[in-house]
Amino acid sequence: MSDIAAVATGWGLTFVVVATYALWVVGRGKTIGRELGIGKRQELGPGSDSSTPASS
Amino acid sequence: MSQIPDSKHMTATLGTRILGSVAVAAVLLMTLLGLVVSPEDLVQGHAVRMLYLHVPSIWIAYAAFVLTAASSVLFLIRSRSRADGGRHHDRLAGSAAEVGVLFAGITLVTGMLWGRVTWGTYWQWDARLTTTVLLFVTYLGYLALRRLPADPIVRGRRSAVMALISFVNVPIVHFSVDWWRTLHQKASLSVGRRPEITGEMYWTLLYSTLTVTVVASWLIVHRYRVIRLEELRDEEALNALIASRLREDDVGN
Amino acid sequence: MLHEVLLVARKDLRVEWRSKVTIGQVAPLALLVLVVFAFAFDANARLLGLGAGGLFWVAVLFGGTLLIQRAFDLETDDGNFDAFRMSTIGAPSLFLGKSLGVFIQVVLLELVLGPGVALLYDVRIDDWFLLLAAALAGTVAFSVCGVLWGVMAAGVRVRATLLPLLLIPVLAPVLLAGSRAFETAFGVRAEAGWTWASVMFVIAAVHTAIGVGTFGFLLEEG
Numbered sequence: 001m002s003d004i005a006a007v008a009t010g011w012g013l014t015f016v017v018v019a020t021y022a023l024w025v026v027g028r029g030k031t032i033g034r035e036l037g038i039g040k041r042q043e044l045g046p047g048s049d050s051s052t053p054a055s056s
Numbered sequence: 057m058s059q060i061p062d063s064k065h066m067t068a069t070l071g072t073r074i075l076g077s078v079a080v081a082a083v084l085l086m087t088l089l090g091l092v093v094s095p096e097d098l099v100q101g102h103a104v105r106m107l108y109l110h111v112p113s114i115w116i117a118y119a120a121f122v123l124t125a126a127s128s129v130l131f132l133i134r135s136r137s138r139a140d141g142g143r144h145h146d147r148l149a150g151s152a153a154e155v156g157v158l159f160a161g162i163t164l165v166t167g168m169l170w171g172r173v174t175w176g177t178y179w180q181w182d183a184r185l186t187t188t189v190l191l192f193v194t195y196l197g198y199l200a201l202r203r204l205p206a207d208p209i210v211r212g213r214r215s216a217v218m219a220l221i222s223f224v225n226v227p228i229v230h231f232s233v234d235w236w237r238t239l240h241q242k243a244s245l246s247v248g249r250r251p252e253i254t255g256e257m258y259w260t261l262l263y264s265t266l267t268v269t270v271v272a273s274w275l276i277v278h279r280y281r282v283i284r285l286e287e288l289r290d291e292e293a294l295n296a297l298i299a300s301r302l303r304e305d306d307v308g309n
Numbered sequence: 310m311l312h313e314v315l316l317v318a319r320k321d322l323r324v325e326w327r328s329k330v331t332i333g334q335v336a337p338l339a340l341l342v343l344v345v346f347a348f349a350f351d352a353n354a355r356l357l358g359l360g361a362g363g364l365f366w367v368a369v370l371f372g373g374t375l376l377i378q379r380a381f382d383l384e385t386d387d388g389n390f391d392a393f394r395m396s397t398i399g400a401p402s403l404f405l406g407k408s409l410g411v412f413i414q415v416v417l418l419e420l421v422l423g424p425g426v427a428l429l430y431d432v433r434i435d436d437w438f439l440l441l442a443a444a445l446a447g448t449v450a451f452s453v454c455g456v457l458w459g460v461m462a463a464g465v466r467v468r469a470t471l472l473p474l475l476l477i478p479v480l481a482p483v484l485l486a487g488s489r490a491f492e493t494a495f496g497v498r499a500e501a502g503w504t505w506a507s508v509m510f511v512i513a514a515v516h517t518a519i520g521v522g523t524f525g526f527l528l529e530e531g
Contacts, residue, residue: 003102006169010106011091014113014162018271021158025278029067032285036292132526194478201475204465213526214461218475221457221519225479228515232482232508236489 067281075274082267094260103173108260110166112268113159114188120156120272121195124149125223128216135209135216143287146212149219150202151279153195155272160192183234190229194222208287313398317406322413324383331376331414336421339372343425357430362491365426366447366484372422373415374473377455380411381463390463390528400525404456408520411459412452419444435496439506443490446509450483453516460527483512 068076090108097104127149134142167185168178179185202215325331346364350356357364384390393403423444426432434440458475462468486505493502 003100003173006173007091007102007105010109010166010169011087013165014109017158017162018275022275022278025275025282026067029278029282029285032282032289033067036285036289132523135526190478190481193474197471197475197478200471201461204467204471206465210529213529217457217519217523217526218461220523221479221516224515224519225482228482228512229478232485235504235508236485 067278067285072274072277075270075277079267079271079274082270086264086267089260090264094256097257100174103170104257106166106170106173108264109268110163110170111261112265113163113166115265116268116272117156117160117163117188117191119269120152120159120276121191121223121226123152123276124156124195124198124219127152128219131212131216132220135213143208143212146208146216147280147283147287148276149216150199150283151276153198153202153219154279155275157192157195157199158275159268159272160188160195163188164192181236183230183236186233186236187226187230190233191226194225198222208290310399310402313402314406314409317398317403318409318413321380321383321407321410325410325414330379331417332421335372335375336418338375339368339418339422340425342368342371343422343429347429354431358432358495359492359497361426361430361432362495362497363484363488364430365422365491366487368422368426369415369419369447369451370477370480370484372418373411373451373455374476376414376418377411377459377476378469378472380407380414380456381459381468385464394528400528401521403528404453404520404524405517407456407459408449408452408517411455412448415448415452419448432495434494436494436502439490439502440494443487443494443502443506443509446506446513447483447487447490450509450513450516451480453513453520454479454483457516457520457524457527460524483509486512 086108090105094105094108096102127145131142131145131149134145164185167188171180171185172178198215198218201218202211204211206214343364346360346367347357350360384393398406427434455476458472458479462472462475465471486508489498490502490505490509492498493505
């Protein structure tokens with residue numbers, strides 16, 4: 001393997017892995033946030049009536 | 057709850073959006089400096105550019121594992137006294153460990169590619185490579201332990217003890233493997249010693265370390281918030297289940 | 310304290326004595342591993358002789374993991390941890406007692422494996438004292454680490470796969486040190502076997518201290 005090919009592989013893989021992880025984290029946050037109905041119910045305090053979740 | 061903002065940007069706040077933008081800009085500059093501006097090494101040639109990712113990654117991995125260990129100790133101390141069971145520390149430990157594993161993996165891949173070019177082989181059984189691969193697997197195990205379904209506080213305590221042991225074990229692993237065999241370029245960035253990498257290469261390395269730190273901070277903060285959302289979701293699911301059981305009981309009676 | 314430790318260890322050993330799983334199943338299985346190693350090395354007597362120290366410890370690790378699994382399945386199946394929590398036996402005593410129980414069972418395993426390695430791999434022992442010291446240190450380190458991780462993986466459905474994943478990286482220095490010390494004791498390596506034996510004593514001491522300090526956290530519920 002030439003040194004340029006190795007550098008390209010290393011940098012390329014790193015960028016792909018970090019970007020994928022970042023997108024996964026943000027996407028997961030959005031999915032769960034939607035499930036929880038954040039936005040529809042601005043106040044999600046610990047005292048709120050959680051027996052009727054907005055998603056069901 | 058104030059940490060969880062409106063629906064459009066679930067895990068983002070103004071602070072992290074600024075941090076994210078800085079990170080993206082810094083990465084662009086890092087790419088330019090690392091791949092274009094900085095010169096080739098006389099001995100290593102282009103392969104030296106791998107170190108601009110390799111060295112910062114291992115620094116972040118270690119820093120993240122230190123954060124995990126410190127948070128775990130705080131969690132163990134406070135889990136009995138605080139109302140929320142010190143779960144803030146548990147979340148921080150978990151998010152830091154995950155980012156640490158990510159960068160430990162990057163360290164291994166870039167290190168192996170660098171080794172292929174410089175040593176002519178992907179793998180050498182030298183002290184730091186062996187320690188890093190053991191560290192990587194150890195924290196993969198830690199993440200597996202965290203994923204188990206269990207009471208959050210019980211799981212938190214188990215993970216915290218594991219983080220503590222794993223951390224104490226790092227020097228033990230390192231020294232034992234070091235005595236076993238030593239065959240590695242000396243540390244590239246070290247305080248108090250004249251670095252072997254000099255001039256533009258040294259500054260590029262320093263700058264990329266800073267950049268990767270910013271990127272990792274952004275990742276840890278976001279992962280922390282997502283763990284918090286996951287916990288909220290689990291609590292809601294549990295409450296909904298209890299409520300439906302109670303309703304069934306009412307109907308049954 | 311000592312009384313409690315012995316009480317816990319005695320209970321485990323009595324259960325083991327009645328079922329005879331260590332001697333009846335785990336030890337023969339570990340012997341089989343020794344035979345399989347010979348297949349892997351094409352029955353090359355020279356290679357097997359050189360690697361005998363390491364192969365011994367790999368077989369101990371394999372068999373010992375099964376023993377630890379069993380030591381905790383016994384507790385969780387009958388909800389014994391709840392009984393321990395209710396009893397006056399302190400967490401440190403419980404930890405040391407469980408470790409002592411595992412230690413004795415692993416020693417039994419090694420008493421079967423040791424002659425097996427010596428006979429099958431044609432090993433001469435140059436330094437008996439080093440061999441015994443290294444075996445003692447390595448076995449103590451293995452037992453205390455095993456009990457710590459055993460209780461962590463106890464009671465979860467995936468414990469059979471989780472325990473080795475957690476245990477092996479932590480035991481890597483013990484495997485390394487044990488193998489090197491045994492090689493010196495077998496006279497195939499001139500290096501300082503005593504240094505490696507002392508490394509294992511340090512590891513054993515560190516993990517015993519951690520276990521005594523943190524076992525209480527691992528037992529508590531919610």
